[in-house]
Amino acid sequence: MTKALSNPHLPFGDQRSAPWYGKSILTVKQFSQDDLKYIFGVAHEMREMVERVGTFDLLKGKILVNLFYEPSTRTSASFTAAMERLGGSVIPINEVKYSSVAKGESLPDTIRSLECYSDVIVLRHPEVGASALAAQYARKPIINAGDGIGEHPTQALLDLFTIIEEKGNVDGLTITMLGDLKNGRTVHSLSRLLSLYDVKLNFVSPEILRLPGEIISELEDKGIPVQEYALLDKAISESDVLYVTRVQKERFEDPQDYENVKGTYIINSQSLASAREDLILMHPLPRVGEISMELDDDPRAAYFRQMEYGMYVRMALLAMVLGKA
């Protein structure tokens, strides 16, 4: 795998024969377990290279268009850092509201224009299916950086890569997800990816924010043991991973209902009293109080490390679709 990187000297091999050359990254549904193994193998090599040399010239001369139809500082910065650490360049396009799009240009036209300047396009768009539409018209690979309430596949990949790098493997783990599981796009995508492995999944949420029934069914059809809880205390002690998401007040019709449950969904030292010592605590960030800052220096707190793993995953995907890994 990733023969290209194992040789410290250039050249990096024939790019057209690389398995992901020219492909778009649109949905977690496109990945087999073998694909994930490949991606995470490359991402791990990226991590080692960054730790050893900081940046390197694998994508020197390649240009990424970072096309964000809605702001997402963290995702945009992560892709920029990934491209720059690989020696490539970035054309940032962040203000689409002021631009050609405001003049009524269609997404396919924008994509077909911008691909003239670039080798790969990262697309964030408020509408479900935007990346798939873009990929249909583009000659260059598209990487979906979030399409509304649709998917954000690189987030799901980085969540899973974090688990792998921190725990050494996925099989055999008990993973507990907590918070707004009804609306949480990251929880849905990560659950689907995890269903490719031999895991046990716990879901802890207020009654009105439970994981959608169709996802529960999907997981059970694949033989994944699933347990739902209203409180964390019954699930915490057996958890290898606790993945926290935010419960937004606005989701509740009656503010009192929110007041009644919110304490359950704020994680602090007390919440982890019966947790394993090798638990890892994850969060997609940004957080707004749902994990107490008192945990930030706890070695189990993996949420800032998660950001860094995200950069390695994005480096891997960029290198792959450009035929360099």
Next chain:
Amino acid sequence: MTKALSNPHLPFGDQRSAPWYGKSILTVKQFSQDDLKYIFGVAHEMREMVERVGTFDLLKGKILVNLFYEPSTRTSASFTAAMERLGGSVIPINEVKYSSVAKGESLPDTIRSLECYSDVIVLRHPEVGASALAAQYARKPIINAGDGIGEHPTQALLDLFTIIEEKGNVDGLTITMLGDLKNGRTVHSLSRLLSLYDVKLNFVSPEILRLPGEIISELEDKGIPVQEYALLDKAISESDVLYVTRVQKERFEDPQDYENVKGTYIINSQSLASAREDLILMHPLPRVGEISMELDDDPRAAYFRQMEYGMYVRMALLAMVLGKA
């Protein structure tokens, strides 16, 4: 010509002796036919270099300030890509409304400050003459990327370069321009450039959006055969190039007048029924319906390729004013 590029090894020759070293690009009126030949020769070499190696280090260590007082995603991205493909760096300044300018700073002060950091400044500004004013104060070359209803010389150059690259030459061609010819800055500039060659020009527009009389006179004074039409069908069969621009509803006092003519100015397969097989169909983009998407995969549709030619022209101009071509 462009001796610098013919040698694959550095150095690229003495920059101060390069003919365009330090010059500003402000208006199409500054170019003789020899100048255009030179520019397009360098642009063609840029195209060949990009096709062969993607990017190269001709402008390594040079810094471009991309100063946009109004948004223009496409132009900004094109200059950024041009500079990055030449190995140079870009300082993007897109939000001038929030910046020093909002504090009342004059354009000359802004230019004299920013030139301290950079080697060349690309300027987009809503006021006619802004680039000329900037060039008057600047020690570094200014490239006009559009000054209101004034000029956008790199657009005109890329339009002409598209014709040359697609058709092999300009002399002897019949070029038909269609749409809002009264207000279309691109049509005015391109017509002026074409008047340096041996061409025939057709202009197809609604009565109220005809090409201004003074431009017609200018063209006729140079001996260019000019014909005006209200409908495309009389001009299409003899055309080598059809250059389409948008007819905006807001230009018409009576909405019914717009409804009466709009069908004429939407180009589809039917419109091209009697066109030559080697016609090329151009558009400055963005389009909003004035060319049907059914033509996008027709080999005659050159409007996306036009974007790419634009990058080569901008690479050429950057290399030239920085003394590298």
Next chain:
Amino acid sequence: MTKALSNPHLPFGDQRSAPWYGKSILTVKQFSQDDLKYIFGVAHEMREMVERVGTFDLLKGKILVNLFYEPSTRTSASFTAAMERLGGSVIPINEVKYSSVAKGESLPDTIRSLECYSDVIVLRHPEVGASALAAQYARKPIINAGDGIGEHPTQALLDLFTIIEEKGNVDGLTITMLGDLKNGRTVHSLSRLLSLYDVKLNFVSPEILRLPGEIISELEDKGIPVQEYALLDKAISESDVLYVTRVQKERFEDPQDYENVKGTYIINSQSLASAREDLILMHPLPRVGEISMELDDDPRAAYFRQMEYGMYVRMALLAMVLGKA
């Protein structure tokens, strides 16, 4: 000093042994006179390198996050140019209002996320103490690019570096500051830095905009001769440096008071009639009329050169905190 740079060949020595490696730049109060000598020595070498080769690869592979919670085109562009001239890359984050921060994320969380992608963070923030707070949580160095009415240490350093480069030294100089000395952050910081040297300071301002008493006391405690004036004419002839800042109309309760004094604080050829021929005229920019454009081509006008000195100072600081100088 700066052994690293004195050798034209890489490597640049052991970065962890560099005296400023990993340190944050937060306030002018952190610098001793020896520190300033070191910084300005490196900045001078940066100037020589830029004049000789334009850019070089001292920070190749390093990534700067330029995190601006409020716009400052000039400062942002200066840091970007500094990093790019050193061969490093920049992740610009300019629109914090639209981003995670708008979702309620705390500054420490933003910093701890972004440092995962980068080697150094430049921070501009509207709140006093923001950079110190950021540095408390960050593992990577923070450079304060302005924290509200707090400090803007790199501005003060570039002001002082301008004096040193233009005048050859600081000791023995008479420096006159004029304008709004009450609210002028740059004047306060520069005065504090100057108090480390053997200088005489004159302060010229309207009565209601005099330098705060505690700063006067601070300066006098250090043995600096200080003189306050309401008019420039008594101070100009002995001045080696005239540092001009803006008097804003809004500072005055009675508009008539502003009208009465404003003429005094607009510098033109007449104002400099009795000035020394080797005076240098400085301004932090942007200016809005407080120095007449008729002086722009006077060799004494140092305010545009000031911008360029700023880039060298920022190059020096970036190289230092990244262990390369």
